[in-house]
Ligand SMILES: [Fe+2]
């Protein structure tokens with residue numbers, strides 16, 4: 001993942017057309033999957049300068065949470081104790097950076113991706129390891145990119161309360177297997193898809209650096225959404241249409257309901 005492909009100074013008319021065509025192609029399955037678009041009221045509020053620091057800090061937390069969620073799936077469904085410890089150690093410096101304010105050389109860290117050895121029984125487990133390790137690597141790279149933007153802009157990482165979005169989805173996951181895993185994977189797909197939809201919707205209203213950065217995130221977030229869905233289908237062994245319909249409805253409700261605080265995944269901002 002790099003911003004370089006969108007970062008060239010000479011960005012001619014032909015490249016611009018190709019670029020916007022690529023974005024449209026990436027967004028088409030996302031818009032088909034989600035039951036609603038980001039409400040205009042959220043966009044109107046989120047583009048105000050007063051929210052930019054909070055949204056960037058919230059974004060930093062979201063990237064870490066995305067990596068932590070993938071790590072949880074690996075630990076819960078595939079890894080042995082040694083593998084689980086490797087994954088925890090991988091995340092630790094990033095958590096130190098956000099939760100404990102430690103100075104960490106994230107670029108250096110990004111060069112050392114652990115090789116996690118696993119013996120898997122089922123095809124879906126092998127795919128889970130393959131996809132979730134790659135997803136963690138990419139989310140932690142996004143984390144580094146957001147962290148560097150915060151540092152360059154002199155924004156301190158302060159505590160920002162989480163929106164009710166992810167918790168509001170996860171409490172609707174079934175509590176018995178394999179339904180729990182299937183639901184968690186679909187929820188992962190919904191969060192990735194919504195992030196992608198929001199990056200694209202908000203990007204045109206931001207400064208050039210953030211605009212390019214958000215657009216650059218679309219490719220990997222769109223792939224993450226597909227990876228989660230494919231995994232859910234593999235676990236079930238058949239189509240997951242009904243499961244998707246149930247959770248996508250809950251997701252759309254969360255996005256369309258009012259929220260007191262503006263966050264990256266919040267609903268319609270409450271007018272006070
Ligand atoms: Fe990400």
Ligand SMILES: [Fe+2]
Pocket residue numbers: 066139192220221224
């Ligand atoms: Fe992602």
